[in-house]
Amino acid sequence: MDSKKKRVLDTIALHKKLLADLEANCLDKIAIAAKMLIDCIRAGGCIYICGNGGSAADAQHIAAELVGRFVRERKGLPAVALTTDTSNLTSIANDYGFEHIFRRQVEALVKEGDVLWAFSTSGTSKNVLAAAELAKEKGASVLAFTGKKDSPLERMSDVCLCVEGPTATVQEIHQVAYHILCDLAEEAFA
Numbered sequence: 270m271d272s273k274k275k276r277v278l279d280t281i282a283l284h285k286k287l288l289a290d291l292e293a294n295c296l297d298k299i300a301i302a303a304k305m306l307i308d309c310i311r312a313g314g315c316i317y318i319c320g321n322g323g324s325a326a327d328a329q330h331i332a333a334e335l336v337g338r339f340v341r342e343r344k345g346l347p348a349v350a351l352t353t354d355t356s357n358l359t360s361i362a363n364d365y366g367f368e369h370i371f372r373r374q375v376e377a378l379v380k381e382g383d384v385l386w387a388f389s390t391s392g393t394s395k396n397v398l399a400a401a402e403l404a405k406e407k408g409a410s411v412l413a414f415t416g417k418k419d420s421p422l423e424r425m426s427d428v429c430l431c432v433e434g435p436t437a438t439v440q441e442i443h444q445v446a447y448h449i450l451c452d453l454a455e456e457a458f459a
Contacts, residue, residue: 288442302430302450310347314382314384317351318352323437329353338455402425414429
């Protein structure tokens, strides 16, 4: 077998392993997370989503699935990606430091009963941790998606979905999980 085919097969095998881990270890957490999101929306709350790099793109993706639609026609669901307002992000980073870009938005927007959906594959991103810490202080719930067990983010979250592996693969498995959550939330309001 040539090296390119082997690389493809190795990548597929890794995805199968992490999907099996998701199935074996995260079904209850997915159900709890879905209830958290649905209860928040039913109570008039909002879901705020944050992360860096690819996880910032995931935040935008989730917000679009909830505000727009995933697969069913239904009312728009309240969700905001804290990763999209370049004026806020750059002014906060310039005036206070990059570690404050999400915390400052949590300070301004998040209220008791809301959910902060925080992505950090390392579980140690300072700006995500700062946002999660303040969200908890304000009475919001924290849903964490990480790639390292027993991380600081996992310890401060109400629910943590952790899939361990290389960052890119973890993010791809996170996408499967968050699409499931979007589907479950949408089903509740369709």
